[in-house]
Amino acid sequence: MKKQFTSVLLLIAAMLTACGGGESVVSDRPVGHAKSDLPIYNCSAVNSAADDFAPVLTADQRSLFFTSNRRAEGRAQQLSAEFRYGEAVFFSDRLTDDPALQLDVQEQWRSPLVYQPEVFGQVNTGTMAFDSKGEMYISSGTYLGSGIGGADLFHITSITGAMSTPTPLEAVNSPWWDAQPAVSPDGSMLVFASDRVDDAPSVESQGRRIPTLWISMRSQDGSWGEPVQLPYPVTSGSGELSPHFSPEGALYFATLRWPEQGYDIVRSTRLPDGGWSEPERLPEPINSAHNDCFPFITPERTQILLASDRPGGSGGYDLWCGEVPYCIKVAADVQLVEPLRGGEARRRPGPQVAMNIIDPATGRIVASGRTDNAGNFSPDICLRAGKTYHLEPGAKQCYQAAAAVPFTTPVPENFAATVPLRIDLERPLLPEFQVLTDTIPFFVTGYWYPNTGTELTRLRNRMSRNELPNANFIDLKDYDYEFAARRVERWFAHLYGEIETMLVPMLDTCYTGADTLLISVLGHVDPRGLAWGR
Known part of the structure; x- marks a missing residue:
């Protein structure tokens, strides 16, 4: 867990920034999270050896703001022992027009600079947020001269050109x-973290207060109302901080309700009755x-950007x-x-058909x-949002698709969505079985083996x-059986060729183990019967 400060004010200064601030000694512990195949990478283009956290992107994604306690631009100054953490807001601008963020590519982003040091000073400017109009809300120490104490929230109406004077949110701030x-997309809610209690703060205060999330509602005249603590299930009693509203209005925040895992990020949505859903x-x-x-x-x-x-x-x-x-x-x-020869195709649902969803970028199932x-x-299985996949039949089978069905997953409003798809699998028409017809002595009169050249030689032996x-039933003189044997062998060769032409594609794609090929040979039997022998 985090380094424990003996002074409450020291703790407040630390909590102004990281998930608890100061040094981190986190032991290995069992992970209790669900797992996914989502990618994640370190934003090495802007990170430092110090603490970097609280990222905020502008709407055009051209500028990144974040808070850091790195030493830069004379920021070695410490105003007091209570506020030795010394954080400030930094910003970095994108250097290229590449739509991908690529916060791990140095060439994509300018080296971070302290944001508006002439307004906020060099230390103890905490985290920030934008509302839908691009106006800024920022937390800061009392060094702006107009706060109440500890750390306070301020509002700034212009962040480009001549910045407006930061105005404290007097109805919201406490000692x-x-x-x-965090401001909701419609501008009606302000959620923030606070460790406020009924008692007045004191430097002599000992122990660690638990931060919780508070909400202030905007009135019709644009002013913010008196904040109240967000109820259960958002508030767990274990500690919640770093709230953020996503563009669709979901509330993301970090919670310590699973202390063996450290702070974890969860999300909750506002319910029709004004409450909040169980955090996910x-x-x-x-x-x-x-x-x-x-x-x-x-x-x-x-x-999603985050600090870890x-x-x-x-x-x-x-x-x-x-x-x-x-x-x-x-x-x-x-x-x-x-498909049917000479008729319309028959269509039916496909039971127990093997199917796959493929990532075409990697070929992975x-x-x-x-x-x-x-x-x-x-x-x-949950697929990733905004990504293209292919639906296709699985292991080789009789019914095949003309082509895989490509589809792109949406970015849903409420964390989940179902993509309806349809795929037609067609059984190919097998080659027709064409057999030559011939009138030939298929057998030697009175003998029971087909009259091939091999069998004719064996008969004579x-x-x-x-x-x-x-053998008196056998008559080798009533026909030229050598000539007949050549014709029988030609007929068999043709038969085998036709069977192979039909069976190979059937066995390759369509054979189910229940199919049977029946070959019938029709002919006449000598009324005198057949010879017999050993």
């Missing part, structure tokens, strides 16, 4: 630590076995970028189409299974050895 603002714990790798906090959802709602002290970073808390976890499922209607008896394919005592 305690009030920080980490985001899966790995968004959450980790370490502290994960300060979520920020990018304007297009596909990527997990291994693999530049040091302390780092910014990380991953995909927003959504659950996109597929409901495919699989139809079997059986991301979902597989069989249809139910009604031809429905609904694998129990057997007769010479008197192995056929009833």
